[in-house]
Amino acid sequence: MSLQVEISKKLGNFTLDVAFSATDEILAILGASGCGKSMTLKCIAGIEKPDKGRIVLNDRVLYDSAAHINLTPQQRQAGYLFQNYALFPNLTVDANIGVGVKAPAAAKRQIINEKIKEFYLEGQENKFPHQLSGGQQQRVALARMLAQQPQLIMLDEPFAALDNHLQWQTEQQIRRIFDSFSGTVLFVSHNRDEVYRLCDRAAVLDHGHIDFISDKHSFFDSPRTAASAQLTGCQNISSATKIDAHTVIANDWQLSLTTKAIVPDDIAYVGYRSHYLYPATSIGGNVYPLKIKRIIEDSFSMIILMVNPDNSSDNAPTIRWKVDKNIWQDNYHEQQIVNIGFNPEKIMLLNK
Amino acid sequence: MQLSPLIISLQVACVATFITFFCGIAAARLVLKIKKGQNLLDVLFTLPLVLPPTVMGFFLLLVFGTNNPLGQLLATFGIKVVFSLGGAIIAAATVSFPLMYRTARGAFEQIDINTIYAARTLGASEQWIFWKLIVPLSGPGIIAGTILAFTRALGEFGATIMLAGNIPGKTQTMSVAIYTAVQAGNRQLAYQWVAIICTISLITILLMNYWSNYQKRRQQREVKL
Numbered sequence: 001m002s003l004q005v006e007i008s009k010k011l012g013n014f015t016l017d018v019a020f021s022a023t024d025e026i027l028a029i030l031g032a033s034g035c036g037k038s039m040t041l042k043c044i045a046g047i048e049k050p051d052k053g054r055i056v057l058n059d060r061v062l063y064d065s066a067a068h069i070n071l072t073p074q075q076r077q078a079g080y081l082f083q084n085y086a087l088f089p090n091l092t093v094d095a096n097i098g099v100g101v102k103a104p105a106a107a108k109r110q111i112i113n114e115k116i117k118e119f120y121l122e123g124q125e126n127k128f129p130h131q132l133s134g135g136q137q138q139r140v141a142l143a144r145m146l147a148q149q150p151q152l153i154m155l156d157e158p159f160a161a162l163d164n165h166l167q168w169q170t171e172q173q174i175r176r177i178f179d180s181f182s183g184t185v186l187f188v189s190h191n192r193d194e195v196y197r198l199c200d201r202a203a204v205l206d207h208g209h210i211d212f213i214s215d216k217h218s219f220f221d222s223p224r225t226a227a228s229a230q231l232t233g234c235q236n237i238s239s240a241t242k243i244d245a246h247t248v249i250a251n252d253w254q255l256s257l258t259t260k261a262i263v264p265d266d267i268a269y270v271g272y273r274s275h276y277l278y279p280a281t282s283i284g285g286n287v288y289p290l291k292i293k294r295i296i297e298d299s300f301s302m303i304i305l306m307v308n309p310d311n312s313s314d315n316a317p318t319i320r321w322k323v324d325k326n327i328w329q330d331n332y333h334e335q336q337i338v339n340i341g342f343n344p345e346k347i348m349l350l351n352k
Numbered sequence: 353m354q355l356s357p358l359i360i361s362l363q364v365a366c367v368a369t370f371i372t373f374f375c376g377i378a379a380a381r382l383v384l385k386i387k388k389g390q391n392l393l394d395v396l397f398t399l400p401l402v403l404p405p406t407v408m409g410f411f412l413l414l415v416f417g418t419n420n421p422l423g424q425l426l427a428t429f430g431i432k433v434v435f436s437l438g439g440a441i442i443a444a445a446t447v448s449f450p451l452m453y454r455t456a457r458g459a460f461e462q463i464d465i466n467t468i469y470a471a472r473t474l475g476a477s478e479q480w481i482f483w484k485l486i487v488p489l490s491g492p493g494i495i496a497g498t499i500l501a502f503t504r505a506l507g508e509f510g511a512t513i514m515l516a517g518n519i520p521g522k523t524q525t526m527s528v529a530i531y532t533a534v535q536a537g538n539r540q541l542a543y544q545w546v547a548i549i550c551t552i553s554l555i556t557i558l559l560m561n562y563w564s565n566y567q568k569r570r571q572q573r574e575v576k577l
Contacts, residue, residue: 047469073472080473086466090488100474148474 007053016208028195031205046073079150085141087129100148115143204228229271240270252317260344271348274322286342357529365506368444376452401450409514439516444505459493
């Protein structure tokens with residue numbers, strides 16, 4: 001059971017050009033908005049037609065431009081959860097779930113009843129979508145998608161339209177679906193935490209191209225491009241120049257950094273996560289004096305924006321330092337110079 | 353007072369609206385479905401709305417006249433369109449068609465395209481999507497279009513008099529009867545027909561408003577549940 005995708009599609013100035021394959025796994029497609037995530041899913045579902053390429057699902061050719069094969073969405077058996085759920089407003093919950101069920105009446109009834117029970121929709125059967133809460137609507141959409149017994153599941157930003165507390169409940173629901181579904185799951189998101197919690201592997205889509213695919217641990221620990229580092233939540237990214245095998249200059253911050261890993265020749269950026277910065281007593285090694293420009297109070301942490309004191313310009317690039325409120329002692333103030341260290345092991349070396 | 357113009361008018365308006373209902377919906381579906389030539393077809397379908405009804409009537413006369421292939425073909429089957437009740441129906445249907453087509457199209461375009469995509473990925477047939485999803489979801493728009501088409505068909509004058517003429521008891525509708533009465537100096541009769549047409553139009557609009565208010569109330573009630 002697997003999915004192979006290799007498609008390209010031109011839309012005005014934007015070119016979507018993606019190639020990836022997935023086994024029975026949960027593959028996240030991570031990307032900023034407008035990077036082509038939804039378009040990729042729509043091409044796989046058959047809603048949009050790529051210009052050329054090939055899509056194969058479980059040895060079934062869904063699309064092949066060379067062989068002139070283009071199955072209709074109806075023939076593809078690909079489950080698609082839309083961002084706004086796209087429930088049928090004129091049909092009851094019961095009828096919504098039943099749309100995709102191809103079975104004789106009695107068997108169909110049974111499948112619908114199972115899904116209603118599985119998704120805690122008892123008592124809602126005869127209601128219309130607009131009479132349901134956001135969370136219930138999403139459960140109906142999930143039930144409807146699974147009732148058709150799809151060979152592939154695609155979720156397009158499933159949590160985007162939900163409140164925070166509902167997101168967590170829904171996530172547990174989706175986790176259970178993933179556990180019981182034997183097939184490929186594509187999970188489109190722009191939220192790194194969701195991806196980390198739910199998926200096995202992650203692909204980064206940037207401007208219509210897949211930057212790279214890797215398992216989620218290496219993806220978060222050592223992203224390879226600036227775009228992926230940004231998507232994993234790295235807030236300190238500076239352009240960089242290689243000096244020698246273990247030294248780079250972070251051009252934006254005007255700092256020379258020693259790295260543990262060998263600096264590749266094609267390095268273009270360095271990244272450093274804001275919570276890995278640490279205060280140090282003496283200068284030297286990777287420790288530099290930085291000037292506090294601003295202190296911002298966040299919900300559970302303090303965000304300190306710092307600049308290189310040598311750079312007197314007003315819009316000098318800032319370095320973000322995040323300190324947990326639990327360990328925050330009120331001994332910093334704006335304009336103060338503090339000694340800040342960069343851990344050589346935590347410096348991310350990025351290309352592009 | 354002869355009641356025949358009232359009966360003829362209602363007959364013509366009902367049958368013409370029936371035809372327009374299906375043709376208008378089908379035309380709207382066609383225009384939204386095709387990829388090329390959308391604009392050209394739209395112009396063609398909207399033309400009867402902007403052309404003077406007499407010009408439409410003249411075109412219809414050209415098409416259905418016995419000097420032309422279609423008219424001749426129909427004549428061999430014993431069907432005469434010109435100066436007949438059928439002609440009045442065709443004239444009314446042609447002139448009211450764009451109203452149905454335009455409102456239906458507008459209503460179809462309002463539907464969230466994702467619901468249609470979702471139905472496709474769920475394996476629903478295009479027939480099902482159209483009749484069970486698109487048409488019900490455009491219900492209010494389609495009903496408004498039908499009412500507009502009906503009132504337009506009921507009051508049709510120009511194209512009707514060109515194609516169907518003014519034969520009392522056969523093709524003379526209420527609008528034509530008013531014209532004839534005024535021409536003949538029979539003010540009394542004209543007043544009567546004007547009163548009847550005003551009453552019917554007024555009732556139609558009241559029914560339409562009542563119905564749309566009822567829909568609004570029903571929706572509000574459902575939201576509260």
